[in-house]
Amino acid sequence: MQLDSSIQYLAGVGPILFKKLQRLKIETMEDLLFYFPTRYEDFSQIVPISRIKPNQLCTVQGKILEIKAQQTWKKKMSLTQAVLQDESGAIEIVWFGQPYLIKSLKAGDFITTAGKAVVSKNGFYLSNPVYEKLDSSPSQNIEMSSIHSGRLVPIYPETAGLPSRWFRSAIYRLLQTFSNQMVEILPNSILQGENLMPVSTALWQIHFPDNQEQAQKAKTRFSFEELFLVELVVLQQRYRLNKEKSPCLPFNLELTKKIVDSLPFKLTDSQRKCAYQIFKDLEKTRPMSRLLEGDVGSGKTVVAVMAALNTIKNGYQAALMAPTEILAKQHFQSVARLLKPFKIKIALLTGKDDKIISQKLGHESKDGYIPDTLEISRSKILEKAKGKINPRTKDLEVGIDFLIGTHSLIQDKVKFGKLGLVIIDEQHRFGVEQRSRLVANKKGADSLITQLLSLPATTIPGTLALTIYGDLDLSVLDQMPQGRKPVITKIIAPTDRQEAYCFIKQLVKKGEQVFVVCPRIEPPKTENSELKPKTPWSEAKAVKEEYEKLSKEIFPDLKVGMLHGKMKTKEKDKIMQQFKNKKIEILVATSVIEVGVDIPQATVMMIEGAERFGLAQLHQFRGRVGRSDLQSYCLLFTESSAQATQARMKALVTAKNGFELAEKDLEIRGPGSLFGAKQWGIPDLAMEQLKHLPFVEKVRESAKEILQFSPQLKKFPLLGERVKRFGKKIHLE
Ligand code: ADP
Numbered sequence: 001m002q003l004d005s006s007i008q009y010l011a012g013v014g015p016i017l018f019k020k021l022q023r024l025k026i027e028t029m030e031d032l033l034f035y036f037p038t039r040y041e042d043f044s045q046i047v048p049i050s051r052i053k054p055n056q057l058c059t060v061q062g063k064i065l066e067i068k069a070q071q072t073w074k075k076k077m078s079l080t081q082a083v084l085q086d087e088s089g090a091i092e093i094v095w096f097g098q099p100y101l102i103k104s105l106k107a108g109d110f111i112t113t114a115g116k117a118v119v120s121k122n123g124f125y126l127s128n129p130v131y132e133k134l135d136s137s138p139s140q141n142i143e144m145s146s147i148h149s150g151r152l153v154p155i156y157p158e159t160a161g162l163p164s165r166w167f168r169s170a171i172y173r174l175l176q177t178f179s180n181q182m183v184e185i186l187p188n189s190i191l192q193g194e195n196l197m198p199v200s201t202a203l204w205q206i207h208f209p210d211n212q213e214q215a216q217k218a219k220t221r222f223s224f225e226e227l228f229l230v231e232l233v234v235l236q237q238r239y240r241l242n243k244e245k246s247p248c249l250p251f252n253l254e255l256t257k258k259i260v261d262s263l264p265f266k267l268t269d270s271q272r273k274c275a276y277q278i279f280k281d282l283e284k285t286r287p288m289s290r291l292l293e294g295d296v297g298s299g300k301t302v303v304a305v306m307a308a309l310n311t312i313k314n315g316y317q318a319a320l321m322a323p324t325e326i327l328a329k330q331h332f333q334s335v336a337r338l339l340k341p342f343k344i345k346i347a348l349l350t351g352k353d354d355k356i357i358s359q360k361l362g363h364e365s366k367d368g369y370i371p372d373t374l375e376i377s378r379s380k381i382l383e384k385a386k387g388k389i390n391p392r393t394k395d396l397e398v399g400i401d402f403l404i405g406t407h408s409l410i411q412d413k414v415k416f417g418k419l420g421l422v423i424i425d426e427q428h429r430f431g432v433e434q435r436s437r438l439v440a441n442k443k444g445a446d447s448l449i450t451q452l453l454s455l456p457a458t459t460i461p462g463t464l465a466l467t468i469y470g471d472l473d474l475s476v477l478d479q480m481p482q483g484r485k486p487v488i489t490k491i492i493a494p495t496d497r498q499e500a501y502c503f504i505k506q507l508v509k510k511g512e513q514v515f516v517v518c519p520r521i522e523p524p525k526t527e528n529s530e531l532k533p534k535t536p537w538s539e540a541k542a543v544k545e546e547y548e549k550l551s552k553e554i555f556p557d558l559k560v561g562m563l564h565g566k567m568k569t570k571e572k573d574k575i576m577q578q579f580k581n582k583k584i585e586i587l588v589a590t591s592v593i594e595v596g597v598d599i600p601q602a603t604v605m606m607i608e609g610a611e612r613f614g615l616a617q618l619h620q621f622r623g624r625v626g627r628s629d630l631q632s633y634c635l636l637f638t639e640s641s642a643q644a645t646q647a648r649m650k651a652l653v654t655a656k657n658g659f660e661l662a663e664k665d666l667e668i669r670g671p672g673s674l675f676g677a678k679q680w681g682i683p684d685l686a687m688e689q690l691k692h693l694p695f696v697e698k699v700r701e702s703a704k705e706i707l708q709f710s711p712q713l714k715k716f717p718l719l720g721e722r723v724k725r726f727g728k729k730i731h732l733e
């Protein structure tokens with residue numbers, strides 16, 4: 001048996017157990033050893049039976065006098081009852097629903113057992129205690145061998161129906177076999193410098209600690225290790241990227257002045273500053289990998305478009321990828337308008353049936369801006385994006401300068417002749433994998449790496465951004481366009497619902513518009529969760545029901561429409577268009593409208609079942625309104641009065657912007673709550689530490705030092721090996 005042997009070779013692991021372990025991502029012996037407890041139960045004090053106090057968690061040792069199993073006649077539950085005796089007295093033990101116990105325990109056995117003393121008619125009994133069989137009478141030193149009681153007992157996250165008890169025994173055996181063979185991957189200088197526990201001791205202490213202090217020390221060591229690996233991976237990737245070359249795209253002042261002057265508004269100072277940072281990056285041949293962070297509505301699009309324009313006028317192409325068709329289309333329209341004076345060939349590539357290319361101008365109409373578009377086939381778009389060599393000049397000429405689309409952009413078929421800049425909007429909706437594919441496969445001319453600008457949908461707190469994006473380039477739009485009034489956010493009690501409807505009616509009569517968001521109704525849980533329908537059918541259902549209610553009962557005299565992901569593209573387009581030109585006044589929708597949608601005259605965002613959405617997501621919804629100088633409102637309806645829900649809703653009411661909210665969310669629910677966090681594959685302990693900036697910074701510094709000393713980690717082969725393996729598991733940039 002080796003550390004990397006499959007876990008199925010562990011004694012007692014049959015096919016069923018193997019499956020369960022796999023579900024927990026435990027594939028090898030090593031994985032199991034590194035499956036850490038979430039907490040410890042203090043069973044370290046052995047008390048004489050006579051001194052047990054009611055409702056106390058206690059550990060006792062003694063001899064089983066009698067034991068019997070029976071069924072309760074009422075509930076048909078199995079009961080195992082025993083009497084345990086030590087020198088001071090005796091106590092009853094009751095185990096519920098564990099009929100098999102009678103096979104492993106018999107009268108005369110010595111056990112250590114720990115659990116809660118519950119008051120009954122005739123004294124106390126120990127309810128469902130954990131136990132450990134002793135070889136003989138408890139006078140010997142049993143501490144060493146007892147793993148389920150008489151100590152700090154590890155409690156594992158119990159998932160897939162695997163009890164902590166199983167983990168304790170299995171891990172204990174593994175520790176006995178392997179703890180001496182564990183190789184230390186952390187360099188000595190770091191171990192000593194940071195006063196970290198060596199790996200084999202730490203493994204013992206994290207599973208079976210001598211005391212809380214040792215447990216904490218062990219945990220610190222592994223937190224450090226996990227985070228250290230994350231940082232090494234990220235930094236190495238970053239350094240590697242820095243060695244690549246990307247096209248140099250000099251800043252064009254005149255051009256930029258022209259577009260700025262053509263805007264219907266004045267750029268904020270923040271927008272100017274960020275645009276400048278991006279322009280500076282584009283001039284360098286070091287590939288840009290910049291994050292443009294900004295609260296919803298802070299005006300990221302226009303900054304990105306200015307970068308694209310600069311790229312295009314330098315003879316390269318730009319691509320803009322959006323998470324939904326609706327958003328891609330909207331971008332297509334607004335980009336066409338913004339770039340109207342510049343004669344740029346812009347095309348839209350979305351799902352199945354859309355082949356539009358805007359070639360010339362366009363016109364303003366009462367329905368908004370209509371780009372002058374031409375439908376062409378998908379294959380034509382692909383051909384034009386790829387371009388061809390002009391036989392006379394020997395130059396590569398492309399037929400599309402700016403390609404906007406959904407994730408259809410990253411299909412292998414889509415090839416760019418001279419891609420200079422990739423912009424990824426609202427990126428949390430993308431598998432991070434896909435994103436790097438777009439950058440990697442679509443190398444520009446002369447195998448140059450494209451510049452990358454990403455506009456994340458959620459604001460990520462600084463610590464986290466630093467960690468997960470390495471030495472990232474970060475631009476922050478920390479200013480909202482002038483004239484914006486903060487959205488008034490209110491939690492509406494069920495009794496005030498009618499009043500809220502009245503309020504909405506008044507606003508609509510004044511010409512304002514309303515979004516109503518419905519959460520997904522969870523489909524009934526089936527035994528096999530993999531069988532759950534993948535499509536959000538229940539989302540559509542919720543929307544239909546709400547639509548019926550609002551259009552027929554509540555607002556029969558207003559124009560109500562609905563929008564959900566299952567609708568056909570054409571239908572969705574039509575609805576969005578109708579909402580834009582006020583043929584629809586109240587739009588009932590699913591979370592499809594979560595990101596990007598820009599309808600400035602909409603002033604009310606009403607959210608049903610608000611507790612079912614994450615804070616970041618709610619903030620995104622709220623960002624759909626308050627996009628003009630009209631006062632806007634966000635009305636939250638919840639079905640839950642749970643404290644946690646209320647705390648989250650309050651955070652939403654009080655937080656002034658997305659940055660503040662992200663910090664609060666981090667506080668309330670931890671880093672796992674952040675959008676996309678699950679996809680990153682960062683181990684739990686490291687994740688937990690992301691909250692602690694000083695710790696994260698210390699680890700980063702250590703990682704930098706090590707890489708400075710040995711960039712490829714050649715001087716630390718064990719560490720290098722581990723970093724390589726680890727890098728395959730996480731997906732960041
Ligand atoms: P987000 O950062 O959420 O992507 P958008 O780029 O969609 O925001 O911009 C939101 C709205 O604000 C758009 O209607 C846009 O035209 C407008 N806008 C952008 N910058 C400014 C500005 N400096 N002044 C006024 N309005 C602006």
Ligand code: MG
Binds near residue numbers: 300301425596
């Ligand atoms: Mg946007």
